[in-house]
Structures are given as C-alpha cells and as structure tokens.
Amino acid sequence: MSDITSVLNNLVETSKDGEKGFRTAAEDTKNAELKTLFLRRAQDCATAATELQQRVAALGGKPDEGGSVAGALHRGWVNLRSTVAERSDLAILEECERGEDVAKAHYRKALEDTTLPDDLRAVVQHQYEGVMRNHDQIRDLRDQYREKQG
Numbered sequence: 001m002s003d004i005t006s007v008l009n010n011l012v013e014t015s016k017d018g019e020k021g022f023r024t025a026a027e028d029t030k031n032a033e034l035k036t037l038f039l040r041r042a043q044d045c046a047t048a049a050t051e052l053q054q055r056v057a058a059l060g061g062k063p064d065e066g067g068s069v070a071g072a073l074h075r076g077w078v079n080l081r082s083t084v085a086e087r088s089d090l091a092i093l094e095e096c097e098r099g100e101d102v103a104k105a106h107y108r109k110a111l112e113d114t115t116l117p118d119d120l121r122a123v124v125q126h127q128y129e130g131v132m133r134n135h136d137q138i139r140d141l142r143d144q145y146r147e148k149q150g
Contacts, residue, residue, distance in 0.1 A: 003115045005061030008052050011124065012064040014106040015049035018042075018134075021099045025092050034089055034141075038096070041134055048127045055120060090149060093142040100135035107131055 019042045026038035053063035107128035110116065116124065 002061070003113075004117070004120065005056050005059055007110050007113050007116060008056045008059075008120070008124075009061070009064040010106060011110055011127070012049050012052045012056070014103050015045045015052065015127075016064075018045035018099060018103055019049065021096065025096050028087050028092050029089055031089050034092070037137075037141075041096075041138075044130060044134065048130065051123065051127075055123065088145075090142065090145040093138055093145055097135065097138045097142055100131060100138055103131045104128075104135055 022038045022042035022045060026035045026042065029035050029038065053065075056063040107124060110124050111121065111128060
C-alpha cells in the first residue's frame with residue numbers, strides 16, 4: 001500500500017506544482033485571456049490534487065499537502081526571472097509548457113507502475129489525459145505567440 005500512496009503523493013506534488021506555476025503565470029501576464037486560461041488550469045491542477053489526496057487518505061496514507069522542492073526551485077527561478085526582465089507572454093507560455101512536460105513525465109511514470117490497482121489507474125489515466133490537453137493547448141498558444149514575434 002505504501003508504494004501506491006507514494007505514487008499518488010508524487011502526483012499530488014506534481015499537481016500542486018502545476019497549480020502554483022499556473023497561478024504565477026496568471027500574475028505575470030498582462031493578457032486577460034491568458035490570465036483566465038492560467039487561472040482555469042491552476043484550478044484544474046488543484047482539483048486533481050484534491051482528488052488524489054482523497055484517494056491517499058482512503059488507502060490509510062498521509063496525503064501530501066504541498067509541492068515538491070524541485071517545484072519550489074522552479075517557481076523561485078520563475079520569480080527571479082520576472083524581477084530581472086519584463087516577461088513576455090511567449091516566455092511565460094514557454095515556461096508553462098516546460099512545467100507541463102514535467103507533469104506528463106510524472107503521470108506516464110505513474111501509469112507504468114504495475115502496483116497501481118485498476119480503479120486508481122483509471123483516475124490517473126483520466127488526469128493524465130487532462131495534462132496532455134493542457135500541454136497541447138499551451139504549446140499551440142506558444143506557437144501562435146512565436147509566429148506573431150517572427
């Protein structure tokens with residue numbers, strides 16, 4: 001059981017990191033549409049984290065409450081970068097895509113875990129599909145912003 005709660009708690013951290021990253025992106029952009037999108041993605045991440053925390057608790061484990069150290073360092077780098085130079089929407093989108101690449105990798109790894117029961121695998125698969133949609137939407141927007149600058 002501890003292996004399963006560990007896998008799920010890793011995804012809780014990933015989701016919390018995504019929530020915080022998207023909230024930071026929403027604060028940094030001046031574009032109202034991007035701000036709305038980033039806040040929606042942050043809420044999606046928060047919802048995913050809550051669902052996973054409930055699953056961990058149901059298994060008798062202690063749900064993770066915060067993000068990861070790597071996520072904190074990533075957010076610190078984002079914040080440092082924003083104080084050094086005016087961040088363009090393109091730079092923000094690139095950073096969000098990088099974060100979603102990390103999330104995709106964590107979810108893929110969780111789905112490869114053979115100890116994950118079918119009911120939990122279905123939850124993780126559903127969330128992974130959401131991560132993929134987020135990633136693709138952010139990537140497409142990034143490409144549009146690159147074309148505008150090019």
